[in-house]
Amino acid sequence: MKYLVLLAVLVIAYMVWRSARLENRKQDRRPPPPGLPQEMVSCPVCGLHLPQPDAVKGSDGLFYCSNEHRLLRGG
Numbered sequence: 001m002k003y004l005v006l007l008a009v010l011v012i013a014y015m016v017w018r019s020a021r022l023e024n025r026k027q028d029r030r031p032p033p034p035g036l037p038q039e040m041v042s043c044p045v046c047g048l049h050l051p052q053p054d055a056v057k058g059s060d061g062l063f064y065c066s067n068e069h070r071l072l073r074g075g
């Protein structure tokens, strides 16, 4: 019976030690920088997906991957 108590104490000590270790590891790990959600658009000419700020907006309201493709569509 004495050994059972000793075993229980050891198990509890191990669990506390393990959770403390996990807590430390959690603090070490830096959260990923919150990237701004970028809206992706696809070029209607070639189908390329690119972030909207990088796209070229045509007069038709569509987003193109490049000025060449915009002109190709006459936008």
Ligand SMILES: [Zn+2]
Residues within 6 Å of the ligand: 043, 044, 045, 046, 047, 048, 064, 065, 066, 069
């Ligand atoms: Zn394109």
